[in-house]
Amino acid sequence: MTTATEIAFENTFVRDLEGLYLPWEAAPAPEPRLVLFNEALAAELGLDPAALRTPEGLGLLTGTVVPESATTVAQAYAGHQFGNYSPRLGDGRALLVGELVTPSGERRDLHLKGSGRTPFARGGDGKAPLGPMLREYLVSEAMHALGVPSTRSLAVVATGEHVMRDRGPEPGAVLARTASSHLRVGTFQFAAATGEIDVLRRLAEHAIARHHPGAADAERPYLELFRRVLGVQAELVARWMQLGFVHGVMNTDNMTISGETIDYGPCAFLDAHDPATVFSSIDHGGRYAYGNQPGIAQWNLARFGEALIPLIDDDSDEAIRLATEVLGEFADCYLAARDEGYRAKLGLPAGLAAGPLLEDLATLLADGRPDHTLFFRRLADAARGDAGPVRELFDDPSAVDGWLASWRAVEPDAAAMDRINPVYVPRNHLVEEALGAAVVDDDLEPVQWMLQVLSHPYDEREGYERYARPPGDDAPPFVTFCGT
Template structure:
């Protein structure tokens, strides 16, 4: 059994990108206690769960006793937050421990959230409450089970101290998460703002080597990097829209170069299908509403393109022309991914001209606002001849009849639909109830049940009916908070 102190980390981020981080140590965790451990992920990373449960393992998961091979740093980045540029953000309450090379050869960051104030802290205490860390664990692992590219959660560790928030003192905790990397659009914005093209070039070369190595052999590797990130984000946002996921805080520092979903603060899943749905307490203007996500993604990518301009061409006008040409491809990429995904969700054959069906469906859903997840799941019953369950989702079932008739005429494949339309998603009321029990009462059983259900989102099982149901019409409006 390898001790935690002998776990081998690599540090290519630190090696390659001096100037884009600050070496830093985690704050003490007075009485660390393991709350959740993702044993399956630990095995995938080549880590022994038994070791992670030891005092040495807790030292690693809290950053208070890391192996000699690790170099803990706070990463620097800038970003547009709600459209306003902040030149210095960075990991204000998080640390990169290092990189693990898993048995399958994949390189993954180990990153700690809630590990104390760093030089990038912006007035906060650098700590994290237990509830939001458990929430990120639940949602990120649910996203993984749904097949959406995402950071993943390895462990949640209670620190043994309390942190003060608006609602009073709350138990403190850290989240240990993994990612292909934590490079963001905001990382490139920070590098570009230094005015040092060498720093920007080293960052771009690092991103290419880490995520898109085939770019290195092209005539214009940095333009090709931009193209690959545009393509990855177009595909990602389409997946968000398919499952009714609302990120809630799509700032440029929350958009990855890898194309993974990152930072599950004020996020939520749709109950009623509503393009204007906003769940974040801080998004007063609805900038990051469900229906706005594709446009915001393109806006964020424009900021990425701006940061890359010095690498694209010596002449700025030519650089702008090249970047604009790539950026304009986002819409086509996104729409193709969106429509193809919906075609599959509707069980329609490949090559079928689904555009009229999809256009009419978008209008129907926006006007009538049925439950997003149940609508697509119950369509399989309609494909088998029983339209009752899906019609019951509409206040006036007759409003769906014309669309259902035109869709059924295409001969949808019900079995194929069941494979791609989840029955279980992280319903907001279920997540909050499970978190409440865990934080207030120390009762992890509801959370464990929820995690077990969400790990198999496409397999409908008897006795789990309540996990598929929305909160109901009398439930209060759902609001999320970022936990800082």
């Protein structure tokens, strides 16, 4: 058995990007206890699950015992938070341990969230409560099962100490998560703000080599990097919208260069389809409402383009012109990804001009506010001839009849729809119920059941009906908190 301290890490981020991190060590974890462990992911990473369950393994997962091959650092980045620029954010409560090269040749970061204060902590305690770490584990693994590019969760380890939050003391925990990298738009903003073009260039070269190698062959590789990041983010946000996912805190430091979903703080899934839906307790103005997410993505990408200006062309006016031209491609990229996704969700035949059908659908959903997940899942019943389950989602069932008639006339493929429209998503009320049981009663069974159900979101199974149901009409409004 390869012990945890013998695991081979690489450190290209540290090697290539001096000036964009600070070497740092994790805070002690007095009594580490493994709460959740993703054995399947460990195997994908080429790690020995048995080794990670040992005291040395728990030390690795909390950052307190690391191999000589690893160099733990807090990454530096800036960012626009709710539209306001902060020049120095960084990993205030997290550490990058290093990079694992998987048996299939992929490079994955191992990153520890809740590992203690760093110089970027900005007055915070650097710790994480158990509840939000379980939330990130649960939702990120659900997103992975749904086919959405995402960071993934390897383990949650309770530290044996309590952290103080507004609601009182809560058990502390560290989340060990993986990603193809933790490079963010905010990383580029920080590099650009240094005023040292060499730092910015090294970062761009690192990002191209790691995520978008094809950009290296372009006439203008840094402009092509911008275009490719724009493309993967357009596709990512389109997937969010199709699934009814609300990120909740789309700051520029939470937008990855890889196109993976990152930082599951005040996130949630729609019940009723309402573009104005906001779940975050701190989003008082609704900046990151469900319906605003495509526009915010484009706004964030404009900040990315601004950071790249010194690299795109020596003439800043020409660089701005070129970057603006690329930014203008976002709408077409997003709309193409959105419409293709909805064509699949509706089981439409290839080649069909579906524009009017999709436009009428958007109006129908916004006006009728049916349950988002159930509406698309039950459409397959309507395609097979039984429209009753869909009609009952509307206060006025007849409101959907005209659209259903137009849609059914094109002979949608019900079997294909079953493969793309989930039965199960992390229902907000069930997530809260499961987290409450884990944190308050030390009962992990509800979380384990949810993980089992959500790992196969498209397979309807007898006995799991409660996981597909929305909350009752008398349920209070759902609110999420980021846990910092």
